[in-house]
Amino acid sequence: MTKDKLSYKLMKIVKSALAALAVPVFVIYIMVAKPDYAIMNGLGHVILPVAGAVGDLVTWPVRLVGDGIHWVRETSQIRTENEILRQKLDAALTNKYACDIAIGENKKLEHEIDVKRASPYESVVADVIFNDSVFHHNTFFVNKGRKAGLERGMVVVSFDSRLIGSIVDCGSQFCRVRAITDSDSNIAVRIAGSDVSGFLQGNGKKRATIGFFSDTQFVGRQGLKIMTSNISGVFPSGIYIGDMIDENRVDVLQPNQNTRVMILKYNNMDSYK
Amino acid sequence: MNIFFYYFYKFWPFLITLILWRLATAFWNPAGVLALIPIFYYTFVRPKNCFGLIGLLFCFLIDYRCNLPLFWTTMFCLFYAINGFQSYLDIQNMGKNACGAFLVFIGIGFFILSFSKINWANFINNLWLFCWLGILYIPITSIETTFKKQKP
Numbered sequence: 001m002t003k004d005k006l007s008y009k010l011m012k013i014v015k016s017a018l019a020a021l022a023v024p025v026f027v028i029y030i031m032v033a034k035p036d037y038a039i040m041n042g043l044g045h046v047i048l049p050v051a052g053a054v055g056d057l058v059t060w061p062v063r064l065v066g067d068g069i070h071w072v073r074e075t076s077q078i079r080t081e082n083e084i085l086r087q088k089l090d091a092a093l094t095n096k097y098a099c100d101i102a103i104g105e106n107k108k109l110e111h112e113i114d115v116k117r118a119s120p121y122e123s124v125v126a127d128v129i130f131n132d133s134v135f136h137h138n139t140f141f142v143n144k145g146r147k148a149g150l151e152r153g154m155v156v157v158s159f160d161s162r163l164i165g166s167i168v169d170c171g172s173q174f175c176r177v178r179a180i181t182d183s184d185s186n187i188a189v190r191i192a193g194s195d196v197s198g199f200l201q202g203n204g205k206k207r208a209t210i211g212f213f214s215d216t217q218f219v220g221r222q223g224l225k226i227m228t229s230n231i232s233g234v235f236p237s238g239i240y241i242g243d244m245i246d247e248n249r250v251d252v253l254q255p256n257q258n259t260r261v262m263i264l265k266y267n268n269m270d271s272y273k
Numbered sequence: 274m275n276i277f278f279y280y281f282y283k284f285w286p287f288l289i290t291l292i293l294w295r296l297a298t299a300f301w302n303p304a305g306v307l308a309l310i311p312i313f314y315y316t317f318v319r320p321k322n323c324f325g326l327i328g329l330l331f332c333f334l335i336d337y338r339c340n341l342p343l344f345w346t347t348m349f350c351l352f353y354a355i356n357g358f359q360s361y362l363d364i365q366n367m368g369k370n371a372c373g374a375f376l377v378f379i380g381i382g383f384f385i386l387s388f389s390k391i392n393w394a395n396f397i398n399n400l401w402l403f404c405w406l407g408i409l410y411i412p413i414t415s416i417e418t419t420f421k422k423q424k425p
Contacts, residue, residue: 015325016357019350026347037342044337051334055295058288062296130338134303135398136390137340168340178340183390205394256299 045171052129124148124263129174131256136204138165138179140255144263145173155235155264162253163228163239164261175263179255180241181208189241190229191218197229200241200250207249208242220247236266278420285417286315286324290331293413297338304338305331306402307409309345313378314414316349317356317364318371325353341386348382370414372407379406 033039056063126142133140144150156164156177165179178185185202189210197214210220224244230237242252290312294305312328315321332345339345356364364371383399 012357016354019325019357020354022350023347023354026343026350030342030347034342040337040342043333047330047334048337051291051330052295055291059292059295062292130297130304131299132297132304132338132340133299134306134339134402135341135386136392136395139338139340141338176340182340183395184340203392203394204390204398205392 041169044169049171049173122149122265124150124265125260126150126175126263127260128255128258133179133181133255136183138182138202138204138255139168140177140179142175142177142261142263143173145171145175147172149265150175150263151265153234153266155239155266157239157262157264158253158258159260159262161240161262163235163241164253164255164258166234167263177255177261180252181206181254187235188229188231189226190237191220192225192227192240197231200226200252206254207245208252210244210248210250220244222246226250236264281420282417285420286311286321287327289413289416290315290327294331294334301405303402304335306335306339307406307413308335309379310375310406310410310413312349313375314370314410316353317374318367318414319365344386345382348378352378370411372410375410376403376407379403 029039124144126144126148128140129143130141132138142156150167150170152167152170154167156166158164163180165177165182165185167175168178169176179202180187180200181202181204183202183204185200185208187200188197189200190197195214196218198210199212200208200210202208210226213220222243222245226241226244228235228237228239228241242250245251290308293302293311294308296302297305308331312331315324316328328349329346332349333343336343336345356362362374364374367374380403383403387396387399
């Protein structure tokens with residue numbers, strides 16, 4: 001079909017008209033479907049695995065070489081990492097006795113004031129498949145989905161039980177996780193060892209911002225530990241998030257620091273499943 | 274060998290888009306945004322049959338992975354409509370593989386995204402991606418031409 005033919009020109013106009021028609025449809029959908037975007041997510045659940053599978057098939061030699069380089073680099077760093085871990089282990093053992101005493105005291109106090117603390121009896125281990133920290137959004141995908149019993153709203157933590165984020169969209173074999181550094185993330189937190197609550201907001205940067213403290217006189221400082229508070233019911237209470245580095249910034253776990261995560265089957269109803 | 278080249282050229286636009294989207298890495302190609310280069314090139318500059326739909330599909334996939342609801346998909350449709358209805362700017366005959374038009378396309382996108390969350394980190398991140406896509410545009414779009422020259 002040459003450019004000068006009438007049919008070509010007509011076809012071009014029809015295609016452009018269709019594209020022009022799609023723009024207001026998309027804009028209205030974006031405004032109406034917020035925050036669930038059910039149709040978009042439903043389409044994503046079908047298209048993403050198919051495109052991913054075809055992409056895997058096409059790009060396997062490149063990824064094989066990449067994985068090989070990654071493996072060599074990791075192996076060469078094992079000795080250094082081992083030394084660092086030994087130092088950390090020594091430091092941890094030094095604190096162990098103090099922690100044991102504190103845990104004992106804590107249990108005694110909980111018993112005295114009749115605190116009932118639930119604990120998760122089920123969690124799912126999943127691998128990070130796509131890490132998509134881009135623009136002001138920090139999301140990533142894990143390779144377990146509804147088939148593994150996961151649902152929207154479940155909590156994602158690292159293997160050292162540090163909060164990473166929560167599931168925002170769940171396909172049959174994958175889930176999209178919103179990290180706490182994502183600009184759409186805003187969670188209720190508590191300063192460990194005090195009654196002061198606040199809100200931790202992601203901003204797309206490496207560090208999240210904390211503010212709106214329940215105690216207006218409270219001033220944050222370096223070293224204070226932040227944990228979830230379950231005020232809004234989004235996260236269970238008591239999950240360690242990170243340390244404050246100044247009066248309003250918190251050093252949190254980055255999505256790219258994990259290749260494997262744990263998903264707690266928490267149902268957003270102030271209890272674990 | 275000719276059959277190989279025939280199919281290679283036929284599927285190259287789809288392959289390069291798929292490869293760039295799939296080989297996403299956190300810093301160099303977050304969420305496969307580099308796939309915007311072949312999407313733009315093979316839709317507006319060297320249009321291939323039915324590639325518009327592929328472009329739309331991959332824009333959707335980039336949006337889905339970026340957690341940007343239909344942003345690049347809408348941008349793509351908007352540019353498609355504008356390009357189709359006007360005859361003042363002929364993108365297909367622009368120099369340097371229409372790199373200028375591509376920079377306008379992604380520039381508007383990144384500009385809007387910079388204002389969706391105003392902070393320095395977001396601004397620098399967008400600036401970096403704008404420069405990186407601009408730098409890689411001509412090399413990526415020239416691959417096909419380079420292969421064609423070597424065709425036996």
